[in-house]
Amino acid sequence: MRKREDESLGGALIAMIDVVFQIIIFFVCTANLQDSGRDPRIQLAVAPHAQLVIKKDPREIVVDVDSHGSVTIARTPLSSGQLLHVLRKATAEYGRDVPVIVRADGRASHEMVRQIMDASAAAGIWRIKISALKEKGG
């Protein structure tokens, strides 16, 4: 009787450990997924004193600018007209407080960043966030 109890306990323990490992593997594999939307070519400027990104607004529009000055959203290159169209659509849908985050390469000229700011202003968005690296990973 005692032996049977031990056996069933051992079997349950094996299954539990199995599940725990599956969960660990899942979390480790998905931890980097949120980072995968970032363009690896963009080297953000370092701002160690900037406010940490804790909470993400699901409405946020992240506009990337690489070192050559090309503007992309979700790795899709956009002309200034297309960008304005996207921002106008966003403001029509979510309101004027939709957060626009400019993720520009530190080496990019301000002229390209200015185009995004001007397009945001034309769409009625005055509050803009500039993305920077608080701490460089590796």
Added chain:
Amino acid sequence: MARKRRLVVEHPGELNLVAMIDVAFQLLNYFIISSRPLDVLANLDILRPEADDISTKEEEPPQMLEILVHRDGYAIQKRNVGLAELDRQLTRLGGSSRNVSVVIKCTGNSPHAGLVNVLDVCAKVGLTKLAVFSM
């Protein structure tokens, strides 16, 4: 005979801890070696002047500091300074009053990192009334 059989008997539900720990450490090693530390992102909030403000604004409010970001560096109140000097001056200013409005003017050919550096210094000092003009 009976003694021999007793030696051979194994419990099917018995947990082989040694092998399991071995596998667990293999997995742990794999994940530690293959993982890349993530970059920590931060945001710097700025305000763009509204179009109406530009046309109607004739005189600047008294508590306003102007920082110019150009291709070769920075200028504070039209005086060329390095980043260290800018940091020192803003720290001194931030210590006396945090209600100062900082107007950051960027030339078109200035690197974006220059603007980020100025915003970072302002965040460090605690100056929050920031506006960015493009020239």
